[in-house]
Amino acid sequence: MIYFYIYLFTLLVSSMSGLLYLKKVDISTKLAVALVCLTFVVEFSALQLYRKNIFPSLGxxxxxxxxxxxxxxxxxxxxxxxxxxxxxxxxxxIFLVIFWIIFCSTNVYFQPLLSQSTHTILLQRIIITFLSPYLIYKIFLNENIIHVLKYSHFCLLIGLLIIGVGGLFHWAFFDDLVKHHSKYRSLLINSQTIINTIGYGLIGISFQLNNKRLAK
Amino acid sequence: MSKNDLMLILFIGTSSLFLFIGFLVIFTIIHKRKRYEHLLEKQSMENNYANQLLLSRLEVQEQSFKYFSEEIHDNIGQLLSIVKMQLYNIKSSSKEPEVITKATDCNELLGKAINDLRNISHTLNSGFISNAGLADAIEKDLEYIRSAKEVKCNLYINGDEYSIGSEKELLVFRIVQETIANAIKHARPTAIDVALNYAPLGISVIIQDNGTGFDTSEKTNSGIGLNNMHVRTEMLKGKIDVTSVKDKGTTIKLDIVNTTENVLV
Incomplete structure (x- = not known):
């Protein structure tokens, strides 16, 4: 549980860091800020639901x-x-918003609300795992970006890539892992939490870098 | 698929992907660092090239000055001396008082012109500056400006005079000359003070005028004259500080550390 609290704390710090400079960062970083804030709210709510055992009948x-x-x-x-x-x-x-809403709504038919939405999670991990290296390659080719470690989107993409890659196989085999590997459950959850902590931590750092870059 | 196989796939798959990320990040960082080093090297080469170009330009300028100086001294100076001699002969041979008076006046004016030309010739000649020393060369330049009787010029020397090397002295002199010329041309001052301070660690020159001044932050003020001053200061490995107040005047402070290094090597 300690790992989860560290993870929550990292999310909180990253969210605060993003919200603090929200007006100063670029539009795509604003989306990342929204993503981190949303993750914090959901993970915090999940903890409360789990602790207070709300809707226990839902399993x-x-x-x-x-x-x-x-x-x-x-x-x-x-x-x-x-x-x-x-x-x-x-x-x-607009197309992306409509497409994903339709996809997720249809997915409820295959994966009901009481089960984990692993299809959507797996898809998002695949998108991250393929597009982040491509964008890093674009940064690699961009001769104008010299100090890559000070470039906020490089840091953000690495953070996303860690989250994406860390969970790709986990979510691909999630159902099997739950059914047959219950003894590894805590190990898997902890490793996922640590990976997410590192990823979101890096994303939080990228917000700071983006603010400094735009301040210049 | 056995239970262990699944865990193995999970472990190997995730590890391989993490290794891939690590490789990607390290490769990108190394490439960018190399690119940065290359850029620095390129920039340094460009700077060196620009410095060499400026050095050549200043050398050509110095050669031109020398040529003008020699021409003034050997050609125009000689011609004027002959004219002066002829005038003297006219004055001596004439018995008419009006001619004698006019010849005497012309002779005086010609003498002044020859003197001014000699001053110009001296201040243009790098050899003269090397022989006379910095203080005398500046004094000579100020004397020439004083002769126009429009600007009051003073030279103050503090500390014991010593030579910082003829090359450096020539550059300092050219900076002073440029500053004074700029002040007269643009600021219309009534007084220019030059202070030459000799200290054990180096020398400093302060040139102050009471002219119209200018806004140092404006880009339009960084003309060729100011640029030349900065280049010469850079060659001296010195420091130049320009402060100006509108309608109050301009002060230029030049600091040169006394080193045995040659200029711009």
Whole structure:
């Protein structure tokens, strides 16, 4: 449980850091701030639901919450990448929002609200795992970006990539892991929490870097 | 798939992807660092090239000054001396008082012109500056400005005079000359004070005028004259500080540390 509290604290600090400079950061970083804040609110709410055992009859009582969360998460992450890929067309973003809402609604049919929405989570991890290296490669090619460690989106992409890669196989085999590997449950949850803590920590640092970059 | 196989896939898969991220990040950082070093090297080469170019320009300028100085001294100076001699002969041979008076006046004016030309010739000649020393060369320049009787010029020397090397003295002299010329040209001062301070660690020159002054922050004020001053200061490895107050005047302070290093090597 200690890892989860550290994770929550990291999310809180990252959210605060993003919100503090929200007016000063660029639009795609604003999306990342929204994403981190949303994650903090959801994880904190999940902890409360778990502790107070609200709706115990639902079994996995946090699963419905994660259905909504993963839907908003995948929308935000898609729009973030569309901005990073310079798809400045408004229609693309509208299409992404509509597409993911339809996808998530349809997914409820295959994965009911009482079960984990692993399909959506897996898809978002795949998107992150493929698009982040591509964007890092674009940064690599961009001759104007010299101090890469001071470049906020490099840090943000690394953070996202750690989260994406760390959870890719975990969510791909989630059902099997739950069914047959219950003895590894705490190990898997802890490793996921540590990976997410590092990822969101890096994203928090990127907010600071973005603020400094724009201040210049 | 056995239970252990799944855990193995999970572990190996995730580890491989993390290794890939690590490789990507390290490779990007190393590439960018190399690029940065390359840029620094390129910038340094460009600076060196610009410095060499400026050095050549200043050398050409110095050669031109020398040529003008020699021409004034050997050609125009000689011609004027002959004219002066002829005038003297006219004055001596004439018995008409009006001619004698006019010849005497012309002779005096010609004498002044020859003297002024000699001053100009001296201040343009790097050899003269090397032989006379910095203080005398500045004094000579101020004397020439004083002769126009429009600007009051003073030279103050503090400390015991010593030579900082003829090359450096020439550069300092050119900075002083440029500053005074700029002041007269743009600021219309009524007084210019030059203070030459000799200290054990180096020398400082303060040139102060009571002219119209200018806004030092304006980019339009960084003209060729000021730029040349900065380049020469850089060659001296010194420091130049320009302060100006509108309608109060301008002060330029030049600090040069006394080192045995050659200029701009």
């Amino acid at each position: 996995g009582n946090t699963a419905p919450l994660y259905h909504i969360y993963t839907c908003i998460y995948i929308i935000l992450i898609s729009i973030y990448y569309s901005y990073q890929l310079n798809l400045k067309n408004k229609n693309v973003n």
